Amino acid sequence: MIRILSRRNVLSTLAAVPAVMVLAACSDSGKAEAETKPAEPAKPAEAATPATPAEPAAEAPQPQGTVDMAELLKPGALPDKSMGKDDAKVTIVEYASMTCPHCAHFAETTFPELKTKYIDTGKVRYILREFPFDPRAEAGFMLARCAGDNYFPMVDVLFKQQVNWAAAENAKDALFQLSKLAGFTQESFNACLTDQKLLDQVRAVQKRGAEEFKIDSTPTFFINGKTYKGAMSIAEMSAIIDPLL
8 A cells, every 4th residue: 555645855864764663664475474574683604515417497486477678768857867878778677665675685785786787887777756655655655756867876886775774763863974985965865855846746757657557566677678576686687688689
């Protein structure tokens, strides 16, 4: 279910959603248990074991629907932030929420290799679109937009540090500390998060995704017109992408 969010500026509503609920604000193909399960402590490094034979290639996940790519790629309330060649054979559009742990998992474990293997080589064009479920997610995307050319680096930092700000009792201070690394001052930070026009545009991107493309969970991927829900491994994405090249 899509949440109806307050029209008050994000800066004044960062504490509106209890921190314990924020990191459960996404869905991953029914894997609800993973959304709220506390992270396990890191285990000590173990001694190296002999190499095992490579596992067989993953099967491509089944798509959950299709969309008209021409409609999907029409300009929206905000200009698309993209990586890769405009004429790449494969176009991936991801709708994500900055407070979604599955989105963060994909960003940390799958996206780096996706970028190296497909985006940087000109095979894939990747577009990231905003689909926030709560004020903290809205704030994260607004700060990324305000970072200008550093949009993707800011998104990367926010995903990597997600647990430190999205689940913080004082999200505003936590976000400001991260934003300073991108050159924000207190003044520019406040100006960004009280920009009603930008907030309305971020919400318009989400509304369009929900109404026109039936998005109800994050991450949701559209790959050459086919819909895939949930964070995928690089093996699964490769199984989808390679036959399209």
